[in-house]
Amino acid sequence: MCGIVGYVGKNQAQSVLIEGLSKLEYRGYDSAGVAILDGERINVMKCKGRLAKLEEKLNKEPLEGRVGIGHTRWATHGEPSDMNSHPHSNYEGTISVVHNGIIENYVHLREWLVSKGYRFVSDTDTEVIPHLVDYYYDGDLLDAVMKATAKLEGSYAIGVICSKEPDKVVAVRKDSPLIAGVGDGEAFVASDVPAILNHTRDVYYLDDKEFVVLSKDGVEIYSAEGEKIEKKLNHVTWDANAAEKDGFEHFMMKEIYEQPKAIRDTMISRVMPNEPIKLDDIKITKEQLESIQKIYIVACGTAYHAGIVGKYVIERLARIPVEVDIASEFRYRNPIIDNKTLMIVISQSGETADTLAALREAKVHGARVIAITNVVGSTVSREADDVLYTWAGPEIAVASTKAYTTQLITMYMLALFFAQNRNTITKEEAESIKNDMLELPERAKKMLEQKEVLQKFASKTYMYKDMFFLGRGLDYAVAMEGSLKLKEISYIHSEAYAGGELKHGTIALIEDGTIVVALATQTDLYEKMISNIREVTTRGAKVLGFTVEGNTDMEKAVDSVLYVPKINNILLPVLTVIPLQLLAYYMSVQKGCDVDKPRNLAKSVTVE
Ligand code: F6R
Numbered sequence: 001m002c003g004i005v006g007y008v009g010k011n012q013a014q015s016v017l018i019e020g021l022s023k024l025e026y027r028g029y030d031s032a033g034v035a036i037l038d039g040e041r042i043n044v045m046k047c048k049g050r051l052a053k054l055e056e057k058l059n060k061e062p063l064e065g066r067v068g069i070g071h072t073r074w075a076t077h078g079e080p081s082d083m084n085s086h087p088h089s090n091y092e093g094t095i096s097v098v099h100n101g102i103i104e105n106y107v108h109l110r111e112w113l114v115s116k117g118y119r120f121v122s123d124t125d126t127e128v129i130p131h132l133v134d135y136y137y138d139g140d141l142l143d144a145v146m147k148a149t150a151k152l153e154g155s156y157a158i159g160v161i162c163s164k165e166p167d168k169v170v171a172v173r174k175d176s177p178l179i180a181g182v183g184d185g186e187a188f189v190a191s192d193v194p195a196i197l198n199h200t201r202d203v204y205y206l207d208d209k210e211f212v213v214l215s216k217d218g219v220e221i222y223s224a225e226g227e228k229i230e231k232k233l234n235h236v237t238w239d240a241n242a243a244e245k246d247g248f249e250h251f252m253m254k255e256i257y258e259q260p261k262a263i264r265d266t267m268i269s270r271v272m273p274n275e276p277i278k279l280d281d282i283k284i285t286k287e288q289l290e291s292i293q294k295i296y297i298v299a300c301g302t303a304y305h306a307g308i309v310g311k312y313v314i315e316r317l318a319r320i321p322v323e324v325d326i327a328s329e330f331r332y333r334n335p336i337i338d339n340k341t342l343m344i345v346i347s348q349s350g351e352t353a354d355t356l357a358a359l360r361e362a363k364v365h366g367a368r369v370i371a372i373t374n375v376v377g378s379t380v381s382r383e384a385d386d387v388l389y390t391w392a393g394p395e396i397a398v399a400s401t402k403a404y405t406t407q408l409i410t411m412y413m414l415a416l417f418f419a420q421n422r423n424t425i426t427k428e429e430a431e432s433i434k435n436d437m438l439e440l441p442e443r444a445k446k447m448l449e450q451k452e453v454l455q456k457f458a459s460k461t462y463m464y465k466d467m468f469f470l471g472r473g474l475d476y477a478v479a480m481e482g483s484l485k486l487k488e489i490s491y492i493h494s495e496a497y498a499g500g501e502l503k504h505g506t507i508a509l510i511e512d513g514t515i516v517v518a519l520a521t522q523t524d525l526y527e528k529m530i531s532n533i534r535e536v537t538t539r540g541a542k543v544l545g546f547t548v549e550g551n552t553d554m555e556k557a558v559d560s561v562l563y564v565p566k567i568n569n570i571l572l573p574v575l576t577v578i579p580l581q582l583l584a585y586y587m588s589v590q591k592g593c594d595v596d597k598p599r600n601l602a603k604s605v606t607v608e
Helices: 013-027 051-060 106-115 128-136 141-150 251-257 259-267 286-291 301-318 327-333 353-364 379-383 402-421 427-448 451-461 474-490 523-537 569-591
Strands: 003-008 031-037 042-048 067-073 095-103 154-162 169-174 179-182 187-190 202-205 211-215 218-222 294-299 322-326 341-347 368-373 386-389 466-471 493-498 515-520 542-548 560-564
Touching: 003 013, 003 095, 003 154, 003 169, 003 211, 013 031, 013 051, 013 067, 013 187, 031 051, 031 095, 042 051, 042 095, 067 095, 067 154, 067 169, 095 128, 106 128, 128 141, 128 154, 141 154, 141 169, 141 211, 169 187, 179 218, 187 211, 251 259, 251 569, 259 402, 259 427, 286 402, 294 301, 294 327, 294 353, 301 322, 301 341, 301 402, 301 474, 301 569, 322 327, 327 353, 341 353, 353 368, 353 379, 368 379, 368 402, 379 386, 386 402, 402 427, 402 569, 427 569, 451 560, 451 569, 466 474, 466 523, 474 493, 474 515, 474 569, 515 523, 515 569, 523 542, 542 569, 560 569
Parallel strands: 294 322, 294 341, 341 368, 368 386, 466 493, 466 515, 515 542, 542 560
Antiparallel strands: 003 067, 003 187, 031 042, 031 067, 095 154, 154 169, 169 211, 179 187, 179 202, 211 218
């Protein structure tokens, strides 16, 4: 949802900003721009389109200077256009701003500024910020930014430069992510760590309403009251190459292939034979767990789909009632929350605005919150009571893959942890599930070996306009994820349906040649699923079926079959989803879509 970056230092700002933006493009890619101070003036270059277009322009007309800000946009207010691209500036061009978030009261502020004689050139909410800073500027940029942001309602991470103070960048966040980095004679701000990782690993995770001033001497942090704050400087240990394609054509494929390792890493020192599940990061006590009467799992998109699997396994193993909610709906339905409620939020980025809002709502009502996230230091991780990291490594492709499978692993670990603490599972059953879990990395590798089947299927079906995914129980949850993957990267309309539900209406859409992916991996639901498959094949559907090895009779019921290994049924979603990810990937490639950056989407949705 827009990426911002700011730099002050000894190097030319242009290359640092462009490199940083290239690592943030996953956040939005409608347009891009930079504003660079050459010591006296601010020069702005911005345009609609991908970062590559901006780079092309900058190659022809480079901007000199060692202080600057940059932006890559996911449009909210105002269509993607050169004019609506960031940075936005005041009329004289002495103040420039990049912004990630939404200014909710911008209409009112705009009217007020117009009444004071300010003129606007874009349709964005952001443009009120440089004018407000201009209005309050009286020789102190930090003070002006503080006064301007005090007027803002909504969410923002902003970076500001001013030609009257040509050696600094001022930045601040509220409900949008922002980190600051310190290098040798240089300083950075960015929406996310990868943007600066090639320059420094020493990072401050900023909290809401913390203001930073970057200069070549480093980073100073101030509270909204103007008091200097001493914060912990964190050393990031990630592998910078983890955010590179590594020879794969797309990040998505690389990340699909990383799943065996990501699954293994997420289980390390947590899942071990002959030992209870160890979740050292979780401080919730046995007594607290015993008092829990209800769990809410709240998330968005793919993470929500992982939550649906979570509901199934927690209820099954730990016998605690679980409700799963889409985060954007949760807050507005006045949910019943008290101190006997446990909330689990799932968020790859840890920055999704709706998920964060749900987390905060739960805390206000006294619930304990466990966060499952992939990003160390993310807002969700800092605001939850307990954090469980999925050790998937940076996920760059907009379509989530390895985050999903590691979220599933984390749900299994949590379910087993709850079950062992509440004595709702026998040692033997827990041992058997753990042993199967430990085999998942190798099994996942085997699933990847079936990629040619999916490639072939995609080459025959990519031109279809609609597709259906059917499943029952856990297979239904996986069907939802398969359908979302297909939609988001191949733009093929698809729906996921519970096998038994189809005949209550949607079966009217099945006709000769309709493509159906039918998941029938769950032993107790297999026969029922076969009946559902017959209901669609008799109406002309072409079916790609999924089942476990040994169920060869399925070959008679469908057009082609893909087998998953026989392991504990509750773990099968981790494996079944892999071919569905591959299917979506090949469909997208066949159609010539932009796999890693599908239209209209952004990786991290930091606005409501
Ligand atoms: C789909 C996808 C999105 C995210 C959703 C939540 O492939 O990536 O549906 O799952 O936007 O994002 P996080 O997990 O970062 O909260």
